[in-house]
Amino acid sequence: MKSEANPDKRGRKSALNDIYQPCPVERGMRLIGGKWTSSVIYHLKDGPVRFNELCRQLSGASRKMIDQRLKELEQTNIVKRTVLAERPIAVSYELTEFGYTALEVLEPIREWTERHEL
Template structure:
């Protein structure tokens, strides 16, 4: 993770925050954990397109940054659950604001491929 120099620019905290929560999947993981604890396979089902390896990596990074808690239960087969930590909960309003912004300003995310307008060929 990048560290800001002592004579940092005003945007340096934003860069630091994006280092922690940025990327294609971290925000989505946190969004799905807003409504409670989830097991790994449930997260994977909710996030079509993410590979098992990538989801594992993103969860480990979020855990290392103190945003996600990983609970392993000594059962056979082992059960692992993920939830937001108190620090992760502090991002609730930001994640919901990103969702609202996306719904308003990136409307094609809510449309199916059949509803997308045709593009003109050059």
Template sequence: MVTSISAPVHPGNPYRADCPTRRILDRIGDRWTVLVVGVLGQGDARFSELRRSVEGVSQKMLTQTLRALERDGLVRRTVHAEVPVRVVYALTPAGETLLVPLRALQDWSIEHLGDVVASQQDYDRRA
């Protein structure tokens, strides 16, 4: 009989460098991830639609972001056998759980934009 030994599950501690939660936070805290998840929160989208919606993202960065989100189980990539082939991206149920916290960050950034810009200008004047 072959038994497999798996590592015990411990609560995450993102303050430890070796903790997997740190990689998860890096992924969901990435600016392109935040924006792509936000767009997909409005509905499924093709690559070209995502690229148009997320101004400034390069094709390479969008591809890398989508692949990483798919690998992490946050985005589902569906290929439709049509001519030409149509590929659609959508949030998985796990990806949908990110919408509320990411929307809260987006709302915070909009609400505090004036204060942050004023602080930056004050800091730059003193520097």
């Protein structure tokens, strides 16, 4: 199988550049493998959740950490942010259609963890 040549930073095409591309597992882990990221996704599985409620559910994470993860997930189209009220500000988060596909990975991990009592 012949690989497509990817251009380097200077626009040169070389098949050698392909060896520096992360494997599919690494690319997936970059999306959902960060600290608290998968927990945020999992807590949104049943529908929209307000920010404060999500903070209560993830009591071990700081509000700043949760906010950072939500922003990252919003940028990657895994989570949708909805402003419910301007004053006082009320925001809810929910999984996008793409975000729900992450549960196809996370649910087997949950089952594996429970099965092995980890």
